[in-house]
Amino acid sequence: DAGVIQSPRHEVTEMGQEVTLRCKPISGHDYLFWYRQTMMRGLELLIYFNNNVPIDDSGMPEDRFSAKMPNASFSTLKIQPSEPRDSAVYFCASSPGNIRTEAFFGQGTRLTVV
Amino acid sequence: DQQVKQNSPSLSVQEGRISILNCDYTNSMFDYFLWYKKYPAEGPTFLISISSIKDKNEDGRFTVFLNKSAKHLSLHIVPSQPGDSAVYFCAARYSGNTPLVFGKGTRLSVIA
Numbered sequence: 001d002a003g004v005i006q007s008p009r010h011e012v013t014e015m016g017q018e019v020t021l022r023c024k025p026i027s028g029h030d031y032l033f034w035y036r037q038t039m040m041r042g043l044e045l046l047i048y049f050n051n052n053v054p055i056d057d058s059g060m061p062e063d064r065f066s067a068k069m070p071n072a073s074f075s076t077l078k079i080q081p082s083e084p085r086d087s088a089v090y091f092c093a094s095s096p097g098n099i100r101t102e103a104f105f106g107q108g109t110r111l112t113v114v
Numbered sequence: 115d116q117q118v119k120q121n122s123p124s125l126s127v128q129e130g131r132i133s134i135l136n137c138d139y140t141n142s143m144f145d146y147f148l149w150y151k152k153y154p155a156e157g158p159t160f161l162i163s164i165s166s167i168k169d170k171n172e173d174g175r176f177t178v179f180l181n182k183s184a185k186h187l188s189l190h191i192v193p194s195q196p197g198d199s200a201v202y203f204c205a206a207r208y209s210g211n212t213p214l215v216f217g218k219g220t221r222l223s224v225i226a
Contacts, residue, residue, distance in 0.1 A: 004157070033213055042120075042218030043158070043203060056213070091157055102148055103214055105157030 004106035006092050012112045018080040021109045023092030024073055029104075030097035034067055034077050037089040037108070046090075049075065050097075082113045117141045118206050120217035129226045133191040137204030137217055140185065144206040148214065149178060149189050152201045161202075162189070194224045 005024040013019050025032045034046040047057040052069045060067070064083070069075040079086055089110050093103040119138045127133045137147075145166040150158035164171040164178045164187070171178050177190045191198055201221050205214040 035216075043216035045213050045215070048213050093157075102160040102163065105150075105159070107155070107157045 004092055004094055004104055006090075006106035006109050008109060009107065010110050010112075012114065013082055015083055015113055016081045017113075018078065019082045019086075019111060019113075021077040021090050021092075021111070023075045023077070023106060025075070025092070025094030026104055027073065028096065029094035031095045031103075032069060032075050033093040033095075033103060034075070035091045035093060035105075037091060043091070046077070079111075082111075084113045087112050116217070117144075118204055118215050118217040120202075120204055120220050122220050123218070124221040124223070126223045126225060127194045129196055129224055130193045133189075133194045133198065133222055133224065135189040135191075135202050135204075135220050135222065137187045137189075138185055139187075139206050141206070141208075141215075142185070143208050144215075145209055146207050147178070147180060147187050148205045148207075149176075150203040150205060150216075152203060152219070158203055191222075194222075196224050196226050198222060199224045 007022045031050055033048040035043050037043050046059045047067045048055055049069045065079055067077045089108045091105050091108045093105045095101055095103040117140050148163040149161045151161045152158040162173050162176050162178050164180050169180050180187045201219045203219045204217040207214050
């Protein structure tokens with residue numbers, strides 16, 4: 001398996017523009033997580049899905065952020081409108097439905113909003 | 115409110131010596147702990163884990179120790195190698211398949 005695949009790897013956009021980050025989880029994994037990494041807050045959970053259903057989105061910072069998982073092999077994280085403080089590395093991770101298994105991370109998308 | 119705390123942002127160790135990375139947690143409901151390693155421009159990768167019913171887990175050069183009464187865990191790397199230079203994240207979860215809660219990470223530099 002190729003692992004968790006994220007695109008794009010890098011995104012530079014102007015403030016106010018819409019940004020869409022994409023993720024393909026590992027096939028057969030029931031859980032999908034979106035994390036954001038910043039210097040100040042480290043790795044923080046934004047939202048997670050189980051069997052394509054959003055379970056907890058309490059980590060989504062504002063209404064400008066939204067996430068969808070239309071099927072088991074694809075998820076998007078959208079920021080509209082984007083702001084400079086959204087600049088961070090965004091990671092997608094997936095895990096099987098078993099207890100005690102670790103989450104597998106993608107390589108991340110580095111977002112820069114200027 | 116950080117439930118998982120890594121109070122040392124960075125650590126520098128000489129090659130061949132022991133590296134000790136520390137992690138504290140506040141939530142007594144956590145019962146499974148993991149360490150992840152992250153190289154620049156890559157995603158975190160799983161390194162080693164420990165269940166709360168154990169106090170030690172060893173995998174090659176890596177050993178994780180858990181002190182439940184102190185709500186403290188540590189990762190020991192012996193001997194340290196230059197390739198171990200990375201950011202190490204401590205993570206914890208509740209019972210069941212709940213999301214991992216991460217610390218802010220510690221950057222380890224192993225000097226040759």
